[in-house]
Amino acid sequence: MEVQQRxxxxxxxxxxxxxxxxxxxxxxxxxxxxYPITPQTVIVxxxxxxxxNGEFEGEFVAVESEHSAMSACIGGALTGARVFTATAxxxxxxxxxxxxxxxxxxxxxxxxxxxxALNSPLNIHNDHSDIMGSRDSGWILLFAExxxxxxxxxxxxxxxxxxxxxxxxxxxxxxxLTHSAEVVNMLSDEAVGAFVGRPPRRxxxxxxxxxxxxxxxxxxxxxxxxxxxxxxxxxxxxAILAVEREYGELSNRKYGPIKAFRAEDADVxxxxxxxxxxxxxxxxxxxxxxxxxAGVVSLGWYRPFPADELLRAVEGASTLxxxxxxxxxxxxxxxxxxxxxxxxxxxxxxxxxxxVAYGLGGRWFTEDDARRLFRYASxxxxxxxxxxxxxxxxx
Amino acid sequence: xxxxxVRQQGEASSAQVRSLFEVERRERLAxxxxxxxxxxxxxxxxxxxxxxxxxxxxxxxxxxxxVVTSVYPETAWLVPWAHVAFExxxxxxxxxxxxxxxxxxxxxxxxxxxxxxxxxxxxxFDIGIQALSGALERGHRMLYVCYxxxxxxxxxxxxxxxxxxxxxxxxxxxxxxxxxxxERKKDIMGIVAAHGIPYAxxxxxxxxxxxxxxVRKALSYxxxxxxxxxxxCNRGWRxxxxxxxxxxxxxxxxxxxxxxEVEGGRYRITLPVTKxxxxxxxxxxxxxxxxxxxxxxxxxxxxxxRMVDEQWERINRMAAxxxxx
Numbered sequence: 142m143e144v145q146q147r148x149x150x151x152x153x154x155x156x157x158x159x160x161x162x163x164x165x166x167x168x169x170x171x172x173x174x175x176y177p178i179t180p181q182t183v184i185v186x187x188x189x190x191x192x193x194n195g196e197f198e199g200e201f202v203a204v205e206s207e208h209s210a211m212s213a214c215i216g217g218a219l220t221g222a223r224v225f226t227a228t229a230x231x232x233x234x235x236x237x238x239x240x241x242x243x244x245x246x247x248x249x250x251x252x253x254x255x256x257x258a259l260n261s262p263l264n265i266h267n268d269h270s271d272i273m274g275s276r277d278s279g280w281i282l283l284f285a286e287x288x289x290x291x292x293x294x295x296x297x298x299x300x301x302x303x304x305x306x307x308x309x310x311x312x313x314x315x316x317x318l319t320h321s322a323e324v325v326n327m328l329s330d331e332a333v334g335a336f337v338g339r340p341p342r343r344x345x346x347x348x349x350x351x352x353x354x355x356x357x358x359x360x361x362x363x364x365x366x367x368x369x370x371x372x373x374x375x376x377x378x379x380a381i382l383a384v385e386r387e388y389g390e391l392s393n394r395k396y397g398p399i400k401a402f403r404a405e406d407a408d409v410x411x412x413x414x415x416x417x418x419x420x421x422x423x424x425x426x427x428x429x430x431x432x433x434x435a436g437v438v439s440l441g442w443y444r445p446f447p448a449d450e451l452l453r454a455v456e457g458a459s460t461l462x463x464x465x466x467x468x469x470x471x472x473x474x475x476x477x478x479x480x481x482x483x484x485x486x487x488x489x490x491x492x493x494x495x496x497v498a499y500g501l502g503g504r505w506f507t508e509d510d511a512r513r514l515f516r517y518a519s520x521x522x523x524x525x526x527x528x529x530x531x532x533x534x535x536x
Numbered sequence: 537x538x539x540x541x542v543r544q545q546g547e548a549s550s551a552q553v554r555s556l557f558e559v560e561r562r563e564r565l566a567x568x569x570x571x572x573x574x575x576x577x578x579x580x581x582x583x584x585x586x587x588x589x590x591x592x593x594x595x596x597x598x599x600x601x602x603v604v605t606s607v608y609p610e611t612a613w614l615v616p617w618a619h620v621a622f623e624x625x626x627x628x629x630x631x632x633x634x635x636x637x638x639x640x641x642x643x644x645x646x647x648x649x650x651x652x653x654x655x656x657x658x659x660x661f662d663i664g665i666q667a668l669s670g671a672l673e674r675g676h677r678m679l680y681v682c683y684x685x686x687x688x689x690x691x692x693x694x695x696x697x698x699x700x701x702x703x704x705x706x707x708x709x710x711x712x713x714x715x716x717x718x719e720r721k722k723d724i725m726g727i728v729a730a731h732g733i734p735y736a737x738x739x740x741x742x743x744x745x746x747x748x749x750x751v752r753k754a755l756s757y758x759x760x761x762x763x764x765x766x767x768x769c770n771r772g773w774r775x776x777x778x779x780x781x782x783x784x785x786x787x788x789x790x791x792x793x794x795x796x797e798v799e800g801g802r803y804r805i806t807l808p809v810t811k812x813x814x815x816x817x818x819x820x821x822x823x824x825x826x827x828x829x830x831x832x833x834x835x836x837x838x839x840x841x842r843m844v845d846e847q848w849e850r851i852n853r854m855a856a857x858x859x860x861x
Contacts, residue, residue: 171638174631198641200634205670209627212620212667216595216631219618222639224631242620339644346593346616346632347645353611355619357603 148332148391153325157288157318160325161227161253161311162187164295166197167333168251171222171340174202174213178232179265180315181255185227199223207232211239211252218248219354221342223299225250229315230257233271237278240308244279244370246355249302249340250309251295252280256415256466257315258502266503267315269414272443273467273476279370281309281377282443284414286400288318289325290441293394296328297384299337304380305373312443314416316503328392336391378445398447400439401454403429407436409518410458412451412481414440415466417506424511435515443477448484460493461485462518466500474527482525493518496527505533551756553587553748560586562614569612570604574777576767576784577601577683579741581654584681584763587748588755590650591615592679595629597655597664598622600690600769601683616649623663625653626671626680633676650755653680657698658688661722672731672760679754680762682724685769693772697722700792702833702840704824705772715836716827720843728762729798736762737797737806742785746795746806753799766793774823786818791848796855803854815841 155163162184165173177185191197199222204210210226217224228236233254243250254272258264276282281301285291291313298309313319328336346354358366382397389395402422404410411421418439428435438454440447455461465475474482478496485492495518500506510532553559564585571578577600585592594617596602602619605612620628629651639645655664660682668680687705688694695708700721704710708717728736734757739747747765754761768783770776775783787793788807792815795807819825819837828837 171642172631172635174634198638200638202630202634202674204627204630205666205673209624209630209667209670212624212627213631213634215620216618216628216633217635218631219628220632220635220639222635224635238621239624246620342644346618347636347639347649348616351591351614351616353606353613353617356606356608356611357619358608362608 149329150326150392151329153327154322155288155325156183156320156322157291157313158183158255158320159187160288160292161295161313162191163327164292165225166191167328167330168225168296168299168337169198169223169334169339170225171199172202172214172217172224173199173226174204174210174217174224175226176204176207176210176228176232178207178229180257180319181227181229181232181253183319184253184255207235208239211236211243214250215239215243215246215248218243218250219246219346221340221345221347223340225252227253227255229255230259230271233275234259237275240275240278240280242355243308245366247306247370247373248308249299249306251298251302252308252310253291253295254310254312255315255319256312264502265315267317268501268503269466270468272310272312273469275310276444276476279307279374280444281307281374281381283309283311284441284443285311285313285318286416286418286439288323289394290396291318292325292327293388293392293396296333296337297388300384301377301381303340304384305377307373307377312415317416326392332391336388374445381442396441398440398442398450399454400441402437404436404438404454405457406434407458408434409460409462409515410436410438410455411462411464411511411515412438412440412455412477413464414443414477417464417500420506420508421511424508424515427508428512428515431516433515433519446480446484448487451481452484452488452490458492460495460518462495462497462514465496465498468498468501478527491524493522494525495522496525497530498528499530499532504531507533551749551752553745553752559748560588564591564615565605566612566614570607571600572771572777574770574780575600576685576741576769576780577656578604579780580681580683580765580767583741583744583747584652584751584765585615587751588650588652589752592650592652593632594618595625595632595651595653597625597653597659598690599656599659601654601656603690622659624667625655625659626664627667629653629678630671630674630676633678648677651678653678655680655682656690657682657684657686658696661697661724665727669731672728672733675759677758678760679751680760681765682763683765683767685767685772687769687772689769689772698724700840701843702825702828702836704827710827710833715833725764725798732801734759734761735797735799736764738764738766738793738795740766740784740788740793740795742781742788743795743807750797772824775821779821783818783822786813786821789813790815790818790844792818792844794848794851796851802858803851805851805855815844
């Protein structure tokens with residue numbers, strides 16, 4: 142049933158990068174400090190275009206590196222201004238040290254990550270190796286499945302990060318989302334401006350009473366700060382839900398920690414992050430026609446990890462097919478599977494887990510591949526197994 | 537940048553500091569910090585903050601100054617202060633400055649505040665030079681102060697790009713083959729000035745009026761400015777804590793550390809040293825050069841003397857070439 146939308150929306154045919162740039166512009170950002178890197182480049186170019194034409198109210202600073210991009214964002218956020226940046230791959234890795242500074246200083250900001258593989262060998266195509274290297278940096282990590290979701294999550298990101306004083310990374314698959322044009326229902330500038338409001342500017346470098354930021358903490362106090370951060374990101378669940386709910390009323394686009402498709406009666410559930418969830422969903426019907434009850438759960442949040450929601454969605458399944466687009470070298474399971482298994486263990490649940498490393502460096506993944514994996518996982522096997530899947534062949 | 541830089545306040549005459557009565561009496565750096573007795577960098581920080589005619593925002597690179605002033609839950613800073621990391625204080629400052637512009641435009645901030653960066657020679661000459669170069673090229677309004685104690689003192693006396701030729705450090709020791717540091721000191725002023733910024737100057741804690749005048753001049757420019765301050769470290773250089781200012785003074789008087797400025801591309805020596813003291817007067821009152829006075833290192837001593845002469849001549853040449861330009 143269609144719910145009456147509260148605001149006018151404009152249907153536009155744009156790429157994910159364009160959508161993200163528009164979201165940043167409409168969110169009344171004060172400072173964008175960024176360095177171009179494929180496949181994020183278009184975001185930076187668009188924002189520069191907006192600035193050149195007087196359509197962007199903030200300052201655009203074209204810094205000399207990603208390290209300086211994140212450093213400048215930290216400086217801007219310290220003044221209480223609203224800041225945004227975007228990066229990918231090597232750029233995110235180059236920022237790595239500063240990601241911890243941003244979260245440790247408890248600074249709100251939003252960064253779009255156009256997910257891409259890491260060196261070596263050089264590869265510019267999509268996987269999740271970049272963000273998985275940063276998953277423990279204390280950032281809230283959101284994943285978009287399409288351009289519209291990337292647009293929405295950037296706008297929501299400002300409200301979330303300013304509510305809990307933590308930085309937010311919005312992940313969108315490189316090329317698959319960043320460079321493919323799709324229909325995006327864009328909200329009006331006024332609606333977004335009203336939704337995001339202005340940042341609260343509490344505890345800033347420009348406060349009347351001078352304050353010190355980024356001090357040194359010795360072993361007697363350091364751990365307390367880390368505990369606070371953990372408490373904050375755990376506590377962010379409520380804030381994210383509230384912002385998503387409010388945004389849903391505005392746009393009629395409902396998000397949440399997970400998106401479950403035909404999972405309620407599924408026997409095998411494929412658990413995924415990012416844009417290939419659509420491919421997997423498209424394979425469900427054909428798989429079911431073979432007598433395999435397949436379902437798909439894709440995660441909209443990765444940190445905080447939505448363990449309870451995920452477990453509820455896969456309650457009836459006997460096998461979880463966990464799809465990782467990154468490798469945790471030498472580990473028992475790759476990142477997403479490690480989290481899923483930890484969630485199962487904590488809940489005292491035992492299920493067969495098939496962990497698949499796939500799609501690395503842009504390696505293709507088709508509906509046929511999804512069907513093949515559903516078929517494999519539906520057969521009896523060990524409680525846990527992990528392998529690399531190459532695919533790309535048609536049946 | 538240099539030719540069309542706008543002076544917002546302070547003519548040359550009001551920049552000139554002639555007596556202590558012209559200096560801010562209110563402390564901006566509280567006593568009780570944890571620096572060593574006789575710390576040169578802390579003298580530099582105090583002098584610079586007191587020369588400023590308004591409360592600046594301070595961005596501090598990781599280093600001695602940062603760790604001795606900010607051990608949670610205590611702070612020695614009576615002005616807004618931020619530290620992020622070792623190598624990026626210029627980049628952090630770029631963000632602070634750009635964000636202030638946006639906030640002023642939105643009417644959420646009255647006016648931009650001056651930003652002063654304090655970074656050591658490690659954070660400036662070496663690991664921070666990329667961020668510094670980027671910020672200078674982009675023209676952010678800031679006074680970047682490099683307090684130079686000629687080695688990584690926060691980690692315990694390791695060589696930096698600012699360590700002079702022949703100096704002993706724990707990673708440039710002297711021995712049967714090495715004379716101490718085997719490379720010359722990086723010409724940071726040349727690098728900085730090559731960006732065409734409105735103002736760059738050297739200064740020494742021993743010549744406080746000159747230093748404070750330069751701080752005021754630097755802060756009067758709407759653009760990036762740079763101050764290279766000589767700030768001896770008694771722990772690393774091996775001298776008595778009571779001699780910090782004397783050591784700095786002798787560096788100037790022997791022409792080891794010339795005091796000059798580059799304003800609008802024009803070089804000017806602000807303290808002409810017509811009759812320099814022998815370089816040995818500077819080398820002999822500290823431990824890190826003492827080996828150079830031994831016969832077996834005579835060649836290295838001559839090399840160092842040649843470098844000092846060359847540096848002095850180069851600056852004089854630049855001053856002559858740019859005079860009246």
